[in-house]
Amino acid sequence: MENSNNNLFIEISKAADFFKSKDNFVILTHMNPDGDTLGSGFGLAMLLDRMGKKSTVICSDEIPQKYEYFTSLAPQNADFNKKTTVVAVDVADVKLLGRLEEKYAGSVELCIDHHFSNIGYAEATYLDSNAAANCECIYDLAKALGVEIDKDIALALYTGISTDTGCFRFSNTTAKTHRIGANLMEYGIDTAEINRIMFETKSRIRVELEKMALDAMEFHFDGKCAVITVTREMYEKTGCKDEDLEGITSISRSIEGVIVGVTLREREEGGFKISVRTYPPVDASAICKRVGGGGHIRAAGCQLGPEYNAKQAVAEMLMHVKAVMEEDFAGTVTDK
Amino acid sequence: MENSNNNLFIEISKAADFFKSKDNFVILTHMNPDGDTLGSGFGLAMLLDRMGKKSTVICSDEIPQKYEYFTSLAPQNADFNKKTTVVAVDVADVKLLGRLEEKYAGSVELCIDHHFSNIGYAEATYLDSNAAANCECIYDLAKALGVEIDKDIALALYTGISTDTGCFRFSNTTAKTHRIGANLMEYGIDTAEINRIMFETKSRIRVELEKMALDAMEFHFDGKCAVITVTREMYEKTGCKDEDLEGITSISRSIEGVIVGVTLREREEGGFKISVRTYPPVDASAICKRVGGGGHIRAAGCQLGPEYNAKQAVAEMLMHVKAVMEEDFAGTVTDK
Numbered sequence: 125m126e127n128s129n130n131n132l133f134i135e136i137s138k139a140a141d142f143f144k145s146k147d148n149f150v151i152l153t154h155m156n157p158d159g160d161t162l163g164s165g166f167g168l169a170m171l172l173d174r175m176g177k178k179s180t181v182i183c184s185d186e187i188p189q190k191y192e193y194f195t196s197l198a199p200q201n202a203d204f205n206k207k208t209t210v211v212a213v214d215v216a217d218v219k220l221l222g223r224l225e226e227k228y229a230g231s232v233e234l235c236i237d238h239h240f241s242n243i244g245y246a247e248a249t250y251l252d253s254n255a256a257a258n259c260e261c262i263y264d265l266a267k268a269l270g271v272e273i274d275k276d277i278a279l280a281l282y283t284g285i286s287t288d289t290g291c292f293r294f295s296n297t298t299a300k301t302h303r304i305g306a307n308l309m310e311y312g313i314d315t316a317e318i319n320r321i322m323f324e325t326k327s328r329i330r331v332e333l334e335k336m337a338l339d340a341m342e343f344h345f346d347g348k349c350a351v352i353t354v355t356r357e358m359y360e361k362t363g364c365k366d367e368d369l370e371g372i373t374s375i376s377r378s379i380e381g382v383i384v385g386v387t388l389r390e391r392e393e394g395g396f397k398i399s400v401r402t403y404p405p406v407d408a409s410a411i412c413k414r415v416g417g418g419g420h421i422r423a424a425g426c427q428l429g430p431e432y433n434a435k436q437a438v439a440e441m442l443m444h445v446k447a448v449m450e451e452d453f454a455g456t457v458t459d460k
Numbered sequence: 461m462e463n464s465n466n467n468l469f470i471e472i473s474k475a476a477d478f479f480k481s482k483d484n485f486v487i488l489t490h491m492n493p494d495g496d497t498l499g500s501g502f503g504l505a506m507l508l509d510r511m512g513k514k515s516t517v518i519c520s521d522e523i524p525q526k527y528e529y530f531t532s533l534a535p536q537n538a539d540f541n542k543k544t545t546v547v548a549v550d551v552a553d554v555k556l557l558g559r560l561e562e563k564y565a566g567s568v569e570l571c572i573d574h575h576f577s578n579i580g581y582a583e584a585t586y587l588d589s590n591a592a593a594n595c596e597c598i599y600d601l602a603k604a605l606g607v608e609i610d611k612d613i614a615l616a617l618y619t620g621i622s623t624d625t626g627c628f629r630f631s632n633t634t635a636k637t638h639r640i641g642a643n644l645m646e647y648g649i650d651t652a653e654i655n656r657i658m659f660e661t662k663s664r665i666r667v668e669l670e671k672m673a674l675d676a677m678e679f680h681f682d683g684k685c686a687v688i689t690v691t692r693e694m695y696e697k698t699g700c701k702d703e704d705l706e707g708i709t710s711i712s713r714s715i716e717g718v719i720v721g722v723t724l725r726e727r728e729e730g731g732f733k734i735s736v737r738t739y740p741p742v743d744a745s746a747i748c749k750r751v752g753g754g755g756h757i758r759a760a761g762c763q764l765g766p767e768y769n770a771k772q773a774v775a776e777m778l779m780h781v782k783a784v785m786e787e788d789f790a791g792t793v794t795d796k
Contacts, residue, residue: 295650297651316631347664
């Protein structure tokens, strides 16, 4: 199968043949690295090491502290004085190489990925879009290579699978994901400890943010709607950036009885960026469309201009939430 | 194998024979029912239904709202005008039958359980203490009975397994747990939706409590120690009871960099109930022993009497935390 860029999508056996035929690899991971790209990178590096080959894993950005133990698992020994073979793992687009894009975008010989959206930038790509995590692809590659998995490799691959599936919780999880998880556990890894590190540890700034979000939350329409407003003052007080707020939007909807969660974030230039999250039967995109926004049925967004202060922006959104709820419930909705 | 009460521990095939030989069952679940006892009970009820037998699942306490959908899955049709066969699932001790203890304690013919601590109160017991969830035992029973699992049965069993393992996160999870999870997924259940209901929904009182706990948190010793004090005033303000606070003790330790989490709860009669949670190398029980308490190396508890006010109680605990940290780190620990 060839994509529009005439790049080749190949079978796993061909990917295995490729790795067998080379000896000195650079393994690219995606920017803002997560457990799956790093588990894939260091997992692959260990497979290559067991085959007597050399490799080094590189990334545009610093490796987050909780993944740092990966780096001690695989010898980082590519010989940069000789020709290196450049491969990429879990990287759907050259843009995701970050600072490495300029140097490597045109020279990726093989990409191993699980993103349906992969643009086919590499000379050849092994893509399994049914894989919940790219580490499932690396697991399949190990089998195709005939390399024995060991405890360290299992640790890296399990970490990638667990982090990309929210520990087998998200809808991308398949029966195969569980079967690979089972097989990896049998190498004696301490999955409870891995998951503790991956899921139970929160940063101080995240805790401050959650506190702030919970403090700012108000309930409407008999507890069915929760509204969080994050003002500029709050940004300044906690020293948080907009990126830090990812995930905050899901807090309101997670409260028992809430079916519409609205999060308003005051923009630096004034006005508000608004996220709406809903549960059936309420249509989030219908709410946002009423103020010129849009999105999906359960997750949508819109904006309100600097002519609104916080109180007015909340009142405006509540009016639209009420209207859509009345439509979706086919009845009158009252506040308090 | 017989236990000290001369009750019989039997193989799964014998348990299957037992169910085949009877027709009219009462299935007992444990008090304060959770996903595993209810998944086991309603899962078993469905298996019996598919075999043309009648049964009713009963419980001392009300079924929590999030498990209510179980009740519609299995016909509750035991004939109480005829002799019923009483079985128990996930019930380690007759005391755990709650209000049903008096009526049923002496008449349980078969118990299916996964608790190592099972006291052997039933006439016969099938016990698999390696099973992370009792629903694994019910899965094995289905295989032994030769009854085809269907989507509804899979839903009940998956729910029990997921809730008892924190969605495959806790240390009780085994490779077998994952393999059963994989098999159950293949019946087409929406595991992401089940897990959303089980794990992502928080009660309003729980949210209030978390907010309160985070508001009350203070950090010491370069962020290595987090202290939460829950005063009587906070209890009154949120209307929460002592039971509601379970789980709050783990919040402090979950923050990045924290290795000692101390939670002080003011008692109604004055004084404080104190929980200490640690990560290596700090010994929680050593901290608590210094004030007459005790426990495990990572989780311990102690009390301070009504002669302490909140500030004094915190100061007292910090002194002991400092002493034990200095021992465990073999160096001086300073606050701020």
